[in-house]
Amino acid sequence: MIEFLQHVINALILGSTYALLGIGLTLIFGIMRVVNFAHGELYAFGAYCVYLVSVLMGLNFFFSILVAILAGCLLGALIEVILLRPMRNADIDTTMLVMIGAMIVMQNGEQYIWGGVAKSVNTPFPEAPFVIGPFSVSSLSLFVFFAALLLIGVAYFLINRTKLGKAMRATFQDRDTASLMGINIQRIYMATFAIGSSLAAAAGALLGPVYVVSPLMGNIASLKAFAIVILGGLGSIGGATIGGFMLAFAEEIGAGYISSGYRDAMGFLIIIAVLLVKPTGLFARSERIG
């Protein structure tokens, strides 16, 4: 029982960052109908930003996370303008190919610049974990958890309470009508991709120091983000949040009770199972398959 609760605690911490990753991807798909294969690379990009700023440049750790988020936002906007804007009327498979190209370039670019050896990031947090009764949580993990929750909150606020968010939701509902009502679709798309990318970068910036930073981390992150989003239903933000926690939970339980080698398989098994049983995801209101 205690072991199980420890897994739950771990899953909550991991799930908070997964949710960030998933929200970013689902925003992009829901509003732009783009399956963003480069999402995991933006996650890795965030982690490398933290490594660059806090380790190589020796600046403040918290500052480096902020840099990662902003840089992710900028890089996202850039990708949108250069690669996606000219593809606006292409079908979903074509943009998918473009994003796969971007993924390959980014992943191998990271490998070229930073080398294949994984980097670790030191943080200002003490090594010794918090111990509450039989449970232990490292202070870094706690920080990651609360920072991720804060960012999820910010994303919710942005989407539900701001003018930009309102325009984004309108575009999600019906792009043509939104455009008729005077919403600048070009700007909304750029903002969407930038926000989605910065959320991915934030997830990488937070998780990078927990594990290690390596060029291949984006690979698996992309696929996990897909799992989260499919679990919650493509385009559903609440679904992505819950989906993130569910995937983390499944991974923790899978790794703890089945075999740690199959930890990463949980996501894919979930994808396959969900799509075969309920293709629209567990939490989506009747969303069309696109």
Next chain:
Amino acid sequence: MTRLFPWVALAVFASIPLWLHDPYLLNAFITTGIFIIAAMSLNLLLGYTGQLSLGHVAFFGIGAYTSALTSLGFDVELIGGLRVVHEPWPVWTGLVLGTLVAGLCGYIVGKLSFRVRGAYFVIVTISFAEVVRLVALNWVELTQGPLALTSIPPMTLGLPGLGYFDFYSKQSYFYLVLAIVVISYVIIRRLVYSRVGRAMVALKENESLAVSVGIDVTRYLVLAAVVSAGIAGAAGSLYAHYLKIIDPDVFLFLYTITMVIMVITGGKGTLAGPIVGGLIFGFIPVVARSFAAPEVQWILYGLFMILIVFVLPQGIVPAVENLFTARSKAEFPASPKAKIQDAP
């Protein structure tokens, strides 16, 4: 003219071992040929049925592992203490079994995943490949995991009493690969120029209209998946017995991407496309390796992929055909002049 072209190309390729003795280049031709087979099989799904399957490497890897294990033998304990022992079989049975097992997996995956379309289909196929990769990595008793299956015997053909032939030299393996390329080409060509191929093109173009004239969509999608997976499995088997070592990295997403790049560069939905694209991307590493690290090569691949989609979305073969105007349209299976009798 256009009808002669495949024969001319075949003659040129068949002559290569006669004048090319550089083992490095011959090696490049062999591995390129293997990837061309895989790309041709992917093209059947991607180009003719219009389904972007991004888990194709799974069938390649399943073919490789099945074939290697058939010829090496194994001894594993399944859940419940059930012990399965397999003594090594002749190597050619590995090629056959690799093809069949991959085809069977294609059937299962097709049956399940064609219930969804578009982005969902893509993600299911990727997930399938990743699950298979993780199994290959973790089922150490069967696959040796990351330690790789080693000492895989070379391909042998023959029957008891009739004698055997070892494909040990690069020259002989080149001809073996070429033969499988030709067989795969003929199978795919006959399919796409037939009623089956028309059904596939129909459901790629307009699924509702296709079913309204009585075409059973799922049936033809699954058929395409089975044939495609089987051919990819044969390619995987050739790969395993050529390299004589196979590890879970054969399932990497990057290999699927390599096949996809070959198909879209050459021209999806054309017979010659995967061959042209395969030759280009098979030999880029040969040219680039002197001055570029592997990751730089990959960066070039990625940029090339984006460039092709932007500049030449139909691929090279259709673009060249358009240069020769509508006269040589016969390469398109959809063309009315398509004749089945000129299949080689």
Next chain:
Amino acid sequence: MNAAQPIAARPALSIEHIAVHFGGLVAIADMNFVVNEGEVVSLIGPNGAGKTTAFNIITGFLRPSQGEVRYRGTPLTHLKPHQVAELGLVRTFQRTSVFQSVSVFENVMIGLHRRGRSRLWDTLLALPRERESENDLRAKAHEILEFVGIERRANELAGSLAYGEQRLLGVALALAAEPSMLLLDEPVSGMNATETARFMQLLGRLRKLGVTILLVEHDMPMVMGVSDRIVVLNYGRIIAEGPPAAIQGNPEVIRAYLGQGARKRAGD
């Protein structure tokens, strides 16, 4: 060509208590009607009356919330669209009615799918049966194009045809599937007067072949000209049914439909 009832009316298609709800919205409420063998029946009604929905139900593209559709006694509501087509019940579509990027001839070849006799092995091994089957299909395709009157366009891309000819190709495609009953969804919309007249002749030749026809159409002169009977839908309900003359005089129909049409016509 006026309302001559077949002597012994054998029902081909029967719609029994069909209802369709989308969420809380009633698209079709308790629809009942019969189309007899060899008859030409038109389904008319204002936009949104549920005509295309009815087509989708009959051909298996949509499942009804309740009720049953039978064709020659076989229940259809659990069949997939391709299985419905196999029973000889073939439809055309309002908009995307042809395979745009293949040739006209190849369109018909696709439509002839069900007629093909070659098995997978014949194809893979290039056995004689494959060639026989293909030759048969090619001959048949030419015959159909000639019947519809677009054989001169055989080698052109379907997408490059004029709109009216695309509609004809849509019918050719449906005919290729060897229907015993055709469901035509607004076949003459977008055609000019000459083309419409040609199309009406084509319908006449089709009925001589014994093909039963259910037609959804807005072109009233054409509907009145070709139909044996007319079924009028409004807000998902059948409000009238009968031969053209009776429908023209039915006050409820005039109020619901013809009145609206007349206003539109006057406005044109």
